Amino acid sequence: MSDLLNSEKTVPQAQSTIEKLGLNNPVLWMSGGFLTAFVVLALVDNELLSSLVNAGFAWSVKIFGPYWQLLLLITFLVGMGLAISPTTSKVRLGGLEKPELDGFKWLAIILCTLLAGGGVFWAAAEPIAHFVNPPPLYGTPEGNIQRQAFNALSQSFMHWGFLAWAILGTLTTIVLMHLHYDKGLPLKPRTLLYPVFGDRVLTGFFGSFIDACCIVAVAAGTIGPIGFLGLQVSYALNALFDLPDGFTTQFIIILGAIAIYTISALSGVNRGIQILSRYNIILAVGLMIYILLVGPTDFIINGYVQGVGTMIDNFIPMATFRGDMGWLSWWTVFFWGWFLGYGPMMAIFIARISRGRTIRQLVTTISIIAPLITCFWFSIVGGSGLAFEMANPGSVSAAFEGFNLPASLLAITQQLPFPMIVSILFLILTTIFIVTTGDSMTYTISVVISGETEPNALIRSFWGVMMGATAIILISLGAGGVSALQSFIVITAVPVSLILLPALWNAPQIAMKMATAQGLR
Template structure:
C-alpha cells in the first residue's frame, strides 16, 4: 500500500515538474520578463498617473541621449548589409547549413511582410502622410505655391520612417550572426547569442545571459501588446462609425478576445501552417486592395507620388537619416519610430533566422532591406497617397478626420471616398486585424523559442504567452487609451538596452560573412 502511495506521489510530482518546465518556470528569463511586465500592469492599475509620469520621463531621456546613436546604428546597419549583399564573395554565402531554401519564395516573403509590417502598416499608412502634409517636416518646410510638392515631401518622410532603415534593423546583420552561430555552431537561437562573439560563454550562461534575453522579451512583448490594445481601440471606433456599434470597453474586450484566439491557435499550429496560411491570404488581400484602389482611385497621383516620393527620399537620404535640426519633432517622429523598431530587432532576427534556412546573404539582405521597403512604400502611396489626393481635391476631407491624431478616422475618411466604401472599409479592418494577429502569432512563437531553447516549443508555453499578452492589453485598455499609450512610449525606453545588444552585429556580421565565404570557397 505504501509503495502505491509513493508511486502516486512520484507521479504527481513529475506532472507538476513537467508543467513547471513546459511553462519555462525553471528559467530565470521567464521571471525577469514576466515579473517586469506584471509590475508595469500593477503600477498602471494602482496609479496610472504615476506610471505616465515615469514613462514620459524615461521616454524624454531615451530620445535625448540615445536618439543620435539610434540614427547612426540604423544607417550603418543598412549600408553594411548592402555592402555584404553586393560583394561578389559574401553575397553568395548560403545561410542555415542548407544548399537550397527551406521555404518557397512567395510564402517566405509573405510571412516577412505580414510579421514585420504589422498593423502599423494600415493605420499609419493612412495617417502619417496626411500628418506630414498638414504639418510639413522641418527638413522640407512648406514649398511656396506648390501644394503637390508638399504632398510628395509628406510621402518621402513617411517612406523614410517605414522604409530601408526600419526594415534593415529588423533582420539583416543580426540574422547573419544568429544563423551562423545557431545552425553552424550549435548555439541556441536566443538574443544572448548575438553577444557570444564579444563575451564568449559568459553571455550564454548565468544571470548575464538571462538578463540579455529578458530585455529583448520585454521589448518585443511591449511592442506586441501595444498594437493588440490599439487594435481593440481602433476596430471598436471603426465599427461604431460604420455600424453604430457601441464604442466601449465591451466591444474592445470582444475584439481582443477574438484576436487572442486566432493568433494562439495559429501559433499552436506552427510556422509552416498557421503563420504561413494567415500571411499568404493577408498578402493576397492586400494586393487585391492595392489593385482596386490603383484602378478606381487617384491613379495618376498614386503613380507620380510613388516615383516622386521615392526619388525625393533617395535624393535626401543621408540628410533625412541624420537630421538633428528639431529635437521636438524628432522625438515624436523619427526617433520614436527608431526606438519602436529597435525593440523588435533581436526577436525579429530570431524569427527570420527560423524561416530563412538555405537563403543567401544577398537574398536575405535585398529582400528585407530593399524589396520589402519598396513594397511598403507603394502600400503607403496607395493608402496615404489616395488620402493626399482627396485632401488636395477637397481640403479638410481627410485632415479634419485626422485631427487629434485619430488614426482609424483618417483611414475611414479615405475608404469612404472610394467606390463601395462599406465593403472596402470592412476589408481594410480585416487586413489590419490579420496583420496584428500575424505579429502576435510570430512573437508568441519566438518568445517561446527563447525561453524553451527549442525550435518547436510546446503548446502550453505558446498558449500561455499568447493569452498573457492579450490579457495585458485588455487590462491596459480598461484604464482608457492612456494605458496603452503609456505602453507605446515605454517601448522606446526598452530600445535602450536592446540597441546596445544589436551594436556588435555591425562588425560581427561582416566578420562572420567573410569567414563563411572562405569556408564555402567563395572568397
Template sequence: MSDLSNRMHASTNKIASEHTRTDTSKSTSEKLGLDNPAFWYSGGFIALFVAIAVFDADLLSTLVNTGFAWSVKIFGPYWQMLLLLTFLIGLGLAAGRTGKVILGGLAEPEIDGFRWMAIIFCTLLAGGGVFWAAAEPIAHFVSPPPLYGPQENPQQGAVNALSQSFMHWGFLAWAIVGSLTSIVVMHLHYDKGLPLKPRTLLYPVLGERALKGHTGAIIDACCIIAVAAGTIGPIGFLGLQVSYALNALFDIPDGFTTQLIIILFAIALYTLSALSGLNRGMQMLSRYNVILAMALMVYVLIFGPTNFIFNAYIQGVGSMLDNFIPMATYRGDEGWLSWWTVFFWGWFLGYGPMMAIFIARISRGRTIRQIITTISIVAPFVTCFWFTIVGGSGLAFEIADPGSVSKAFEGFNLPGALLAVTQQLPLPMLTSILFLILTTIFIVTTGDSMTYTISVVVSGETEPNPVIRTFWGVMMGVTALILISLGSGGISALQSFIVITAVPVSLILLPSLWNAPQIAMKMAKAQGL
C-alpha cells in the same frame, strides 16, 4: 555544390541529433521555460508594469515620460547612426562575394519564395502599416516636417509628406529588424549549435558568459520585454481602432465591451496560429493576407486617383533618395524627432533581436544576398508603394476637397484617417470592411510570430510546448486589455515605454555591425567563394 550540400546536411543532422538528445532529457518545467530566469525577469517586469498602471496610473505616467525624454535625448543620435550603418553595411555584404554565402546549414531553402516573403511582410509590416499608411502622410501634409518646411504648392507638400513617411517605414526600419543580426544568429545557431536566443548575438563579445547564468537571462529578458511591449501596443490599438471603425460604419457602441470582444477574437486567432506552427497557421494567414493586400492595392489603383498615385510614388521615392542622408541624420528639431523619427526607431529597434531569431528560423538555405535584398530593399519599396496607395489616395482627396481627410484625422485619429480615405472610394462599406480585416490579420500574424519566438527563447525549443505558446499569447492579449480598460493613458504609457525598452536592445544589436561582416567573410572562405 554537392560537396557543400553534404557538409551542410551533416552539420544539420549533428545539431538535430544533439537537440533530440537534450529534448528527451528535459523535465516539464524546463520545457515550459520555468527553469529559465529570463521567464521570471520578463514576466515579472510586465506584471509590475501592469500593476503600477492599475494602482497608480499617474506614477506610471511620470516614470515613463521621464524615461522617454531621457532615452530620446541621450540615445536618439546613436539610434540614427546605428540604423544607417546597419543598412549600409548590409548592402555591402549583399553586393560583394559574401552575398553568395548560404546560411542555415541547408543547400536549398526550407520554405518557397512566395510563402517566405509573405511571412516576412506580414510579420514586420504589421497593423501599423495599415493605419499609419493613411495617417502619417496626412499628418506630415498638415504639419510639414522641419527638414522640408511649409510649401505653397500642395502637390509638392504631398510629395514631401510621402517622402518623410517613406523614410520612417523604408530602408532603415526594415534593415534593423533582420539583416546583419540574422547573419550572426544563423551562423552561431546552425553552424555552431548555440541556442536560438538573443544572448547569442553577444556571444562574439562576451563568450560563454553571454550564454550562461544571469547575464544571458537578462539579455534575453530585455529583448522579450521590448518585443512584448511592441506587440501588446498594436493589439491594444487594434481593439481601439476597430471599435472606432465599427461605430462609424455600423453604429456599434465604441466602448470597452466592443474592444474586449475584438481583442479576445484576436487572441484566439493568433494563439491558435502560433500553436499550429510555422508550416501551417502562420504560412496560411500570411499568404491570404498578402493576397488580400494585393487585391486592395489593385482595386485602389484602378478606382482611386491612379495618376496621382504613380506620380507621387515615383517623385516621393526620388525625393526620399535625394534627401536620404539629410533625413537619416537630421537633428534640427529634437522635439519633432522624439515623436516621429526617433520614436519609430525605438519601436523598430525593440523588435530587432527577436525578429532576427524569427527570420533565422524561416530562412534556412537562403543566401545573404537573398535575405538582405528582400528585407532591406524589396520590402521597403513595396511598403512605400503601399503607403502611396493608402496615404497618397488620402492626399489626393485632401487636395481636391480640403478637409475631407484632415478633419477626420484631427486629434491624431489614425482609424479616422483610414475611414476618410476608404469612404471616398467606390463601394465604401465593402472597402472599409476589407481594410479592417486586413489590419486585424496583420496584427494577428505579428502576434503569432512573436508568441512563437518568445516561446522559442524561453523554452530553448525550436518547437515550443503548446502550454508556453498559449501562455505568452494570452498574456500579451490580457495585458493589452488591462491597459485599454484604464483609458487612453494606459496604452499611451505603453507606447512611450516601447521607446525606453529600445535602450538596452540597441546595445545588444551594436556588435552585429562588425560581427556580421567577419562571419560573412569567414563563411565565404569556408564555402569556397
C-alpha cells in the same frame, strides 16, 4: 502506501509542467515579473506610471537619439555592402543548399510580420500628418501644394522604408544563423553577444538579463498594437454600424484576436503563420489593385515615383537630421526606438524561416524589396488620402485631427466606390496583420524561453494568452494605459540597441569566414 505511490507518480508530471512552461528559467521570471509590475502600477496609479514613462521616454530620445540614427544608417550600409560583395553575397545561410520555404511564402511572412502591424493605420495617417505640418527638413514649398504632398509621402517612406526594415533582420540574422545552425548555439538574443563575451554570455545572470530585456521590449511592442487593435476596430465598427464603442466591444475584439493568433502560433511557422500571411498578402494586393484602378491613379503613381526619388535624393540628410528635437522625438527617433525594440526577436524569427537563403537574398529582400513594397502601400492608401484632401480640403485632415488614426483611414475609404465593403476589408486586413505579428512574436518568445525551435503547445498558449490579457487590462484603463506601454518600448530600445551594436562588425567577419568555408574566397 497508495497515497505515497500516487504522490511519487505526480512528481515527474509536476516537473514536466514546470519545464514545459519554462518556470525553471530565470528569463521568464525577469520578463514576466517586469510586465506584471508594469500592469500592477497601471492599475494602482496610472498617473504615476505615465509620468515615469514620459520621463524615461524623453531621456531616451534625447541621449540615445543620435546613436539610434547612426546605428540604423550604418546597419543598412554594411548590409548592402555584404549583399553586393562578390565574396559574401553568395554565402548560403542555415546549413541548407536550398530554401525551406518558396519565395512567395517567405516574402509573405516577412511582409506580414515585420512592420505590417502598424503599417495599415499609419499608411493613412502619417502622410496627412506631414502634409498638414510639413517636416522641418522640407518646410512648406510656396505655392506648390503637390510638392508638399510628395514631400509628405517621402518623409513617410523614410520612416517605414530601408532603414526601418534593415535593423529588423539583416546583420543580426546573419550572426544568429551562423552561430545557431553552424555552431549549435541557442537561438536566443544573448547569442548576438557571443562573439564579444564568449561562453560567459550563454549562462548565468548576464545572458538571462539580455534575453529578458529583449522579451520585454518585443512583448511591449506587441501588446500595444493588440490593445490598439481593440480600440481602433471598436471605433470603426461604431462609425460604420453604430455598435457601442466601449470596453465590451474592445474586449470581444481582443478575445477574437487572441484565439486566432494563439491557434496560429500553435500550428507552427509552416502552417498557421504561413497560411495567414499568404492570404493576407493576397487581400492586400487585391485592395491595392482596386484603389489603383478606381482611386486617384495618376497621383498615386506620381507620388510613389517622386516620393521614392526624393527620399533617395535626401537619404543621408533625412537619416541624420538633428535640427528639431521636438519633431524628432515624436517622429523619426520615436519610430527608430520602436523598431529597435523588435530587433533581436525579429532576427530570431527571420533566422527560423530563412534557412537556405543567401546573404544577397536575405539583405536585398529585407532592406530593399520589402521597403519598396511598403512605400507603394503608403502611396496607395496615404497617397489617395492626400489626393482627396487637395481636391476637398478638410475631407481627411479634419478626421485625423487629434492623431485619430482609424478615423483618417475611414475618411479615405469612405471616398472610394463601395465604401462600406472597402472599409470592412481594411478592418479585416488590419486585424490579420496584427494577428500575424502576435503569432510570430508568441512563437519567438516561446523559442527563447524554451530553448527549442519548436516550443511546446503549453508555453506558446501561455504567452499568447498572457499578452492578450495584458492588453485587455490596459485598455480597461482607457487609451492611456496602452499608450504608456507603446511609449515604454522606446525606453526598452536603450539596452536592446546596445545588444544590436556588435553585429556591425561581427556580421562582416562571420560572412567572410563562411565565404571561406563554402569555397567562395
